[in-house]
Amino acid sequence: MRDFSYFRASSLDAARQAAALPGTMLLAGGTTLIDLAKCGVAEPDTLVDITHLKGLDRIDVNERGATIGALAKMGHIADHADIKSRFPAISEALWQAASAQIRNMATIGGNLMQRTRCPYFRGPANFSACNKREPGSGCSAIGGVTRGHAVLGTSEACIAMYPGDLATALVAFDATVHLGERKLLVDDFFLLPGSTPDREHAIEPGEMITSIEIPSSAAAHRSTYLKIRDRQSYEFAAASAAVGIEFEADGRTIRDLRVALGGVATKPWRARAVEEALKGKVLEPETVRAASRLAVEGAVDHGANHYKIELAPRVVARAILKLGETA
Amino acid sequence: MTLELSLNQQPAHTRQGSSIGQPLTRRDGFLKVTGAARYAADNHPSGMLYAVLAVSSIARGRVAALDVEAAKAHKGVVEVMTPRNRPALAADPDAKDHPFMFRLDLLQNEEVRYPNQTIAVVIAETLEAATEGAALLSPRYEALPARVGLDDAESFVPRGVGVGNPAVQHKGDVEAGLKSAKTRIEATYETPAQYHNAMEPHAIVAAWDGDKLSIDTPSQGLAMAQGRISGLFGIAPQNIHIRSPFLGGGFGSKGMISGPQVLGVLAARLVGRPVKLVLRREQMYGPVGHRAPTRQTLRMGMDGEGRLTAIHHHAKTASSTFDDFFEPAADASHTLYASPAITTSHEAVRLDTGTPLFMRAPGEATGSIALESAIDEAAHACGMDPLEFRLRNYAEVEPMTGKPFSSKALRECYSQAAKAFGWASRPLQPRLMRDADGFLTGWGVGTATFPAIMFQAEARAVLKADGSGLMETGAQDMGQGAWTAFAQIAADGLGLDIDQVDFRAGSSDLPNAGIAGGSGHTATAGMAIHNAGAAVIARLADLATGNEASPLFGADNEGVVARGGRLYRRDDENRSESYAEILTRAGLTEIEGHGKGAPDAASQETYAKHAHGAVFAEVKVDPDFGQIRVTRLVGAFAAGRVINPRLVRSQYYGGMIWGVSFALHEEAITDRRSGRIQNANLAEYHVPVNADVPSVEAILIHEDDPYVNALGIKGVGEIGIIGTAGAVANAVWHATGVRPRRFPIRIEDLLG
Incomplete structure (x- = not known):
């Protein structure tokens, strides 16, 4: 086999120090890393196992918000009573993701580091051109099988879709990711491909995700995650929307609105144009549908994924209207 | 050697009367849920090596170079099998002696005919070393453009479709029927290529002992597999022992031995040690058959009462560039709806894919989705309820043959x-x-x-002096429950309680049970079992009715009934004798009978x-x-x-x-x-x-x-x-x- 070193980190500092070395990758639940190693995309020289680090799997929810340790499992967070009541979209995004088996293994830190399902990215033995894998080698996906590729945030170098559900909800509610000393908005943590699709996250060598913080808000409290796909379970989104809403005292006028899209973009996609268009407006189906079209402003399709441009605004509109019904 | 399966570890079933018809749970269920059932890949003979396929990433062309040295230099790699050193075969894998001998890719040359075709086999001490060795081969190709769509190649009319049906068949005058129709529809439907994804990928553990070959591999047709390997390696079938007690699904993909399975045998021969080879999931997409894509056009005419006046079902499909299997999709219209005129026709193209083969209801499944959609369209065109329309066109006789x-x-x-x-x-x-x-x-x-x-099958039945029975047939359980259903038939055939019957199957040293395919296994092997049971009971009856000491003396064969381990006089059930008593008196430890299952030509x-x-x-x-x-x-x-x-x-x-x-x-x-x-x-x-x-x-x-x-x-x-x-x-x-x-x-x- 291809040899690699395995190192079980005994402390956070030891993990960070090890992670600073080239060729080193952190191992938590392993659901992404081992999968990527099997398809030949990840070829680490050293694996640093962080699963034994203490205190990184806590889920704390208080008036200010939720703080979730990087090693908390997707399944635990989805089922957490306070997350379900104060951040329904977070819980819904998680339980609609992956399969029960994967959710019981996968950690939230690893979830943020999940990579695209683009079959060209995942097939190095068969497709040598992939700018995400090998900068400058080209993009095999353009002109190929593209039904699952992004229509938003693409570049000439890469059209790979960001497949995760959780981060879409995190982006909607201004969550931050803690990298030890530094913290970043999740929205800023994910990078657009531009001319450097190999760089997907604003994380530096020696940094490690330690926790995620989601601030409380009325919009997060009244929120939902709507995921549309051909299969009922265990499928990535054809299009999804994380939406949260806060009404004025009249119960009809939108004071605050959060909208993010999944399954359609190269990163978790905050749809601020939709939010701005509807803030201060009375929730009416026609108004919402019209504004939701703004979610796909600037979208570019590659043939088979054209339907996402039609589908995504409908998903956004439904999610907003559904939340309005519960007013 | 026979299989040692403890099929009676589960709690006794509650049951009255005969075994047939009872909703018994799977007799092998206990073994399966406890992990004790040994599937092919669970075998590890001592000294065993692991073989991993290196497969082509191109669809068409040839392998120009392989870095065999790099692979062999990797720690743990024992050998790399390529066309240069692959052991000689007694038969050309591209030979086709009959329509159901399908061509195999066994490293006969450097040509690539489809993606995932084997281009080398790496044999190593561990699975990991073999896997890395395969990656280190870094093949270089001379590639030609791939032809993968139904419009990518020139179409032709195949000589036969499915299992040899004519590609074009007519009854009556379809054009006249359409012309006379009050309502007509025409519609085209497309079905995609589908690939086999049985839970258990194809796997083999092969071990040579001189010219004798021992194999563990999932097979839906043990005798056919034995025959094919016999031909390829030039050894007698009886020197090849294949064990296939459990299959993790077959669905047609394990009906004939596939190329990768034979490569496992070749690898074992090359290194002189037992070898295990298991396909990776993605390697299933090519060499083990698939359901070919189709494009089907249906034209139908209906009279004023919604009766069909004509059906034309045309199907375009695809085979590989190097072999013939044509999904007989249009033939679905032969048997279902009454029509005075029916035409079914096929055309095909050759594509750079593995050869499509049998996949659960080949032809019927693809043809049915188009036919049933078109029938629905026809019903709607006539303003009729789709069920009423189907009943209006109910076939009282087989539409194509009468x-x-x-x-x-x-x-x-x-x-x-x-x-x-x-x-x-x-x-x-x-x-x-x-x-x-x-x-x-x-x-x-x-x-x-x-x-x-129905196909052909044989079975052997034995009654023992202790009153128990044995039934042997080389039947195959793909997971459908054959271990249980056949044991039920055996129990009734032997007139014994099911727990008194030792039922053996899944091994090539047992009587040939034919193929577990075409939905014909239960009927075919079941009839062999039934007849073997009847034969041995007839012998037992002879022993009893011909002996003055027996209470059954004087009753001829038709005059006794076998039930619960006893023979009874039909005309006087108070007179009976146990199997054990009959055999013991005759001084026999056991008697046997043989039976066959085959279609009845006359009723056919x-x-x-x-x-x-x-x-x-x-x-x-x-x-x-x-x-x-x-x-x-x-x-x-x-x-x-x-x-x-x-x-x-x-x-x-x-x-x-x-x-x-x-x-x-x-x-x-x-x-x-x-x-x-x-x-x-x-x-x-x-x-x-x-x-x-x-x-x-x-x-x-x-x-x-x-x-x-x-x-x-x-x-x-x-x-x-x-x-x-x-x-x-x-x-x-x-x-x-x-x-x-x-x-x-x-x-x-x-x-x-």
């Missing part, structure tokens, strides 16, 4: 399933039903037929023999998103005598769920530039998950058929998939008003 059916309880299937489903309240027009949540709701129906086929000439079924489906479609969910499936099936209703129901459920898969999920998606399948994994090659199948009901319709065989068995393995896919498609139309013409039906097809 032969009477040996039995056909399809009317009963329609009426019982329709009643259970609640079909009567269905509105005629589409898009009229909504549920409380606003989902568009639709109901559809599809009809199923599958021929009642006279009768059309088919199983039938009707499936009703409810779907709900989100009006904004085009997201389809099947909410209910109700099927009723008439397939002759049911040996074990629990197992039969399970077969129907599995088939019906596969029908949902056909309609809504399964599709191999090919990159047209490279010819590579881009979703060759279970994350992206979709089949239904539990959440996609909330309610499935299968109704067993009683059917006595004296003509198919003495046991009255028709076979249930494939009929469940037929009809269901069409029913789902028709329900989607009824929900949305959009007629699906391309499968699987996707969100984008209904977005509007």
Whole structure:
């Protein structure tokens, strides 16, 4: 086999120090890393196992918000009573993701580091051109099988879709990711491909995700995650929307609105144009549908994924209207 | 050597009377849920090495270079098998002595004919070393453009389709029938390539001992596999012992020995040690057969009463560039609906894929989805309820041949399933039903037929002086429950309680049980078992009735009944004797009898023999998103005598769920530039998950058929998939008003 070193980190500092070395990758639940190693995309020289680090799997929810340790499992967070009541979209995004088996293994830190399902990215033995894998080698996906590729945030170098559900909800509610000393908005943590699709996250060598913080808000409290796909379970989104809403005292006028899209973009996609268009407006189906079209402003399709441009605004509109019904 | 299976570890079954007809749980269930069942890849003979295939990443061309040195230099790699050092074979793997000898890729040269074709085999001390060794080969290719679509090559009319049917068949004058029709429809439907994804990938553990070969591998046809290997290696069949006690699914892919399995045998020969070779999931997409894509056009004419005046069913399909298997999709129109004129025709192209082969209901499944959709369109064009239309065109005799059916309880299937489903309240027009949540709701129906086929099988029965019995036949259990159903037939054939019978199967040193395919295994091997039981009971009866000391003395063979381990005089059941008493008195430790199962040629000439079924489906479609969910499936099936209703129901459920898969999920998606399948994994090659199948009901319709065989068995393995896919498609139309013409039906097809 291809040899690699395995190192079980005994402390956070030891993990960070090890992670600073080239060729080193952190191992938590392993659901992404081992999968990527099997398809030949990840070829680490050293694996640093962080699963034994203490205190990184806590889920704390208080008036200010939720703080979730990087090693908390997707399944635990989805089922957490306070997350379900104060951040329904977070819980819904998680339980609609992956399969029960994967959710019981996968950690939230690893979830943020999940990579695209683009079959060209995942097939190095068969497709040598992939700018995400090998900068400058080209993009095999353009002109190929593209039904699952992004229509938003693409570049000439890469059209790979960001497949995760959780981060879409995190982006909607201004969550931050803690990298030890530094913290970043999740929205800023994910990078657009531009001319450097190999760089997907604003994380530096020696940094490690330690926790995620989601601030409380009325919009997060009244929120939902709507995921549309051909299969009922265990499928990535054809299009999804994380939406949260806060009404004025009249119960009809939108004071605050959060909208993010999944399954359609190269990163978790905050749809601020939709939010701005509807803030201060009375929730009416026609108004919402019209504004939701703004979610796909600037979208570019590659043939088979054209339907996402039609589908995504409908998903956004439904999610907003559904939340309005519960007013 | 026989298999040592502790099939009696499970609690005793509650049961009255005969074994046949009882809903016994699987006798091997205990072994399977405890992990004790040993599948092929679970074997580890001492000194065993691991073989891993290196497969082509191109669809067409040749391998120009392989870095064999790099692979051999890797720690743990023992040998690399390429066309240069592959051991010689006694027969050309490209030879085709008969239509069912399929060409194999056994490293005969550097040519690449499809993606995932084996280009080398790396043999190593560990699986990991062999896997890395295969990657280190870094092949260089001379590639030619791939031809992967139905329009990518020149089409031709194949010499035969399926198992040798004529590609074009006529009855009556279709053009005249269409001309005279009051209403006509014409529609084209496309079905995708589908690939085998049995839970257990093809696996083999092979060990040579001189010219003797020992093999553990999943096989649906032990004797055929033995014969093929015998021919390829030039050794006598009796020198080849294949064990196949359990299969993790076969579905046709394990009917004939595949190239990778033979490569495992070659690898073992090359290194002189036992070798294990297991396909990776993505390596299933090429060398083990698949369901070819089709494009089918149906033209139908109807008179003023909605009676069909003509059916023309045309199918375009594909085979590989190097072998012939043509999905006989249009032949689905031979048996289902009465029409004075029927034409079925096929054309095909040759593509750079592995050779398509048998996949559960080959031809029937693909043909049915198009035929049942078109019948629905025809009913709508006539303004008729689709069930009423089907009954109006009910075939009283086999439409293509005019032969009477040996039995056909399809009317009963329609009426019982329709009643259970609640079909009567269905509105005629589409898009009229909504549920409380606003989902568009639709109901559809599809009809199923599958021929009642028999092959050839043999069995050996033994009665022992201790009163127990033994039944041996080289039958194959693919997971469908053959271990249990055959033991039930054996118990009744021997007149013993099932727990008194040692039933042995799954090994090539047992009598040839034929192939577990064509839904014919239970009938064929079951009849061999039944006849072997009758033969040994006849011998036992001779011993008793010919001996003055027996209370049965004087009764001839017809005059005794075997039951519960005793023979009784038919005319006086107070006079009986146990098997043990009869054999002990005769001074025999055991007696044996042999039996055969085969189709009856005379009744074959006279009768059309088919199983039938009707499936009703409810779907709900989100009006904004085009997201389809099947909410209910109700099927009723008439397939002759049911040996074990629990197992039969399970077969129907599995088939019906596969029908949902056909309609809504399964599709191999090919990159047209490279010819590579881009979703060759279970994350992206979709089949239904539990959440996609909330309610499935299968109704067993009683059917006595004296003509198919003495046991009255028709076979249930494939009929469940037929009809269901069409029913789902028709329900989607009824929900949305959009007629699906391309499968699987996707969100984008209904977005509007």
